[in-house]
Amino acid sequence: QVQLTESGGGSVQVGGSLRLSCAASGLTFGGYSMAWFRQGPGKEREFVSSISRISSTLYATSYADSVKGRFTISRDNAKSTVYLQMNSLKPEDTAVYYCAADSRIGLFTSTPDADYWGQGTQVTVST
DSSP states (O other): OEEEEEEEOOOEEEEEEEEEEEEESSOOGGGSSEEEEOOOEEEEEEEEEEEEESSSSOOEEEEEEETTTTTEEETTTTEEEEEEEEEOOOOOOOOOEEEEEEOOOOOOOOGGGGGGEOOEEEEEEEO
């Protein structure tokens, strides 16, 4: 049984930082592209960042324009964990952040491509 478990969410003031983690189990982690999506109040779920498997040994990172230069995604295959370092947080970053896994080779940036989802972790940025 595949499980993706997010942690690290919370409340932070504008300009602050948070580091989200997503621990995976039940899958061969290195063989999956991993991504973060978010869903704000009254909004659709949107792509934030991914670290995609583009070959048997190579990964590529992607970012939404809204988070470029502020967020950094990374993965530790030995720990089956993907991270999202979020700096210079803004109120518009407030959302539930979801971790997702995709078994395809190629860039992972769309919700329909996800094979598995985590339960989400709340991030709230206040002024």
